[in-house]
Amino acid sequence: MTTVAFIGLGNMGGPMAANLAKAGFNVRAFDLSEDALETAEANGCEVAFSAQEAATGADFVISMLPAGKHVRGLYVEGDTPLFEVIKQSALVIDCSTIDADTARSVAAEGEQLGIGFVDAPVSGGVGGAQAGTLTFIVGGSEAQFEQAKLVLDVMGKNIFHAGDHGAGQVAKVCNNMLLSILMAGTCEAINMGVKNGLDPAVLSEIMKQSSGGNWALNVYNPYPGVMENAPASKNYQGGFQVDLMIKDLGLAMDVSQQSASAVPMGSAARSLFTLHKAKGNGKLDFSSLMKLYQDEA
Ligand code: NAD
The missing domain is CATH 1.10.1040.10 (N-(1-d-carboxylethyl)-l-norvaline Dehydrogenase; domain 2)
Known part of the structure; x- marks a missing residue:
């Protein structure tokens, strides 16, 4: 079974993770908010105690965080940056809306470790997240875009490849x-x-x-x-x-x-x-x- 780590279960991430669980993916969910974790569990996700626990061994790591500093902080900074625990064949899909420079630099740091990273911000609001009809705007290589579609198709209706890393943002x-x-x-x-x-x-x-x-x-x-x-x-x-x-x-x-x-x-x-x-x-x-x-x- 494909395992998806989902980090950031707010207004958007919560229903997106729920749709993945409903579609039969093994979703390991993490958020700093206890309430968000409780809702995720009720929606069929497995709750993780840290982002590292969620991401270890996962096939996809999806993040839905407020801004660039949170994304950089998660993947490349702190005591245990997530890039240190993510397996090489995994694909990281960051769906947060952040600055293109951060998206490009985090993608480059992942690449050095052999980990693929795409920016895939969304449009469609909370209603689109709940209904699984979001628009995804992906920045990354053609191969990464094809790999990402396996999970993005479950959460969205229109999946666009905007160009190379950062183009989605x-x-x-x-x-x-x-x-x-x-x-x-x-x-x-x-x-x-x-x-x-x-x-x-x-x-x-x-x-x-x-x-x-x-x-x-x-x-x-x-x-x-x-x-x-x-x-x-x-x-x-x-x-x-x-x-x-x-x-x-x-x-x-x-x-x-x-x-x-x-x-x-x-x-x-x-x-x-x-x-x-x-x-x-x-x-x-x-x-x-x-x-x-x-x-x-
Ligand atoms: P939100 O504030 O509801 O959710 C963000 C979640 O991230 C919160 O639950 C917070 O606890 C969690 N979080 C923050 N730092 C974390 C960390 N280090 N580890 C784990 N969890 C962490 O925000 P939202 O409305 O879901 O938006 C998320 C992103 O999606 C933003 O970049 C936003 O611009 C974008 N977006 C939002 C909408 C919308 O309609 N709400 C639509 C399109 C895009």
Whole structure:
């Protein structure tokens, strides 16, 4: 049986690991949070007491962590870096959204030890993680991409090979910068409609079927009560935190500077999300930007 070590069982990693267990993989799960471990066990994963215990002898090691420092800290730093215990035929698949430089340098350090490492950030949100319909954007060699598909196919619907190491992360921050702009625009339009007497559900349906339709409107409506399962209808709990969106927009700004690419819309969205965080909303789902418009109104 194929053994998968899964490190990082948060909003995304938890349901991703559960889908692997449901598909019959032997999943050894680890997280720093006891609650996350309990949920993983209830979902059919074997709980490990450390990342090292999870990864030893595993065929795949998947990580779903907040940022680059956590990924570097796990694989190459600390008392027992994970690269010291992972077997050579194993493939490491890092699904976190991190900077491309860290992804490339960690991949190079793995390669020196004969361990394959791909960046495979995801899109599709918690709903996509639960449904097993995520989009994976992989950076690595063709052979590593083929090897990764065995497990990525279980957790996702669209698996893309973006290019060599780091390319997955560059594509991912382009996507998330666009998403932040779409979310800000969606909040802006709905707020203006509501202030002019429109029902947010009716307006959303009109825009979905018109030229303003986009992902935020289709599956992630930011106005409370319009979409039953969206974070907006759950007090903006769960989902994708404002803090993580700001991290991704910071990564996008780095990429834009390095390549002298103009990103005025991305910069404006970053300022809006940063202002929203400064008002104490960093831990809320990113669709809570709606509150910024409502507060300012
Ligand atoms: P989260 O904060 O819910 O989960 C992160 C988990 O990692 C936590 O449970 C934390 O305890 C654990 N963790 C941190 N350091 C660890 C370590 N050293 N060892 C073991 N566990 C550790 O975050 P999330 O929303 O699941 O996002 C994870 C990544 O996926 C981020 O990079 C994020 O940008 C990206 N992402 C999130 C979404 C989303 O909708 N939430 C969508 C696409 C991509």
